[in-house]
Amino acid sequence: MTSSPSATPWWRIIRADGTLPPDLAEQGNTAWKTEGTPRKGQRVDMSQARWQPDDAQWEQIQSLKAALQASYLSPADDQL
Template sequence: MEPVSPYAERVLDLVERIPPGRVMAYGDIADYLGEGGPRQVGRVMSTWGGGVPWWRVVHADGTPAPGHERRSLAHWHDEGTPLRGERVDMRLARWDGGSPSANFQESG
């Protein structure tokens, strides 16, 4: 396995801070860090994300990483993550990287 880059360390540190019951989208993480993009965050998570709460990182539509649907759903139920069917309710569960109760502002 390749060594963890400083960027990957920043991604993983942020993922470890996401509170139980909350999520961030791949793009949210890149935006918060001010570098990379959703694909770069996805690569970090696929390579080194096994040691952090990976189920708290989702696609912008609230769906989990492919192949991890059942395990993600079990974690979400255990943590009381707001759901809409079998995906995260992003309006209620999205975390902005601030306080555990802070949400992103809805635009529109």
């Protein structure tokens, strides 16, 4: 993340317990408040914040996956 563009939403990448590192917590809390991220105290409420794609979104995901896999293959891959 340190080499990512400045507009990268780094505060969305959290620890498994729903927190940020202590030195980023204040900035992250500000961003979470702005975005309306559901929280339990100083933690993200993962049961509410988790993205659950609907059927149409799953179709898009599968299409992207197929396109990426197809573009990744090259003649050299066939020789492995």
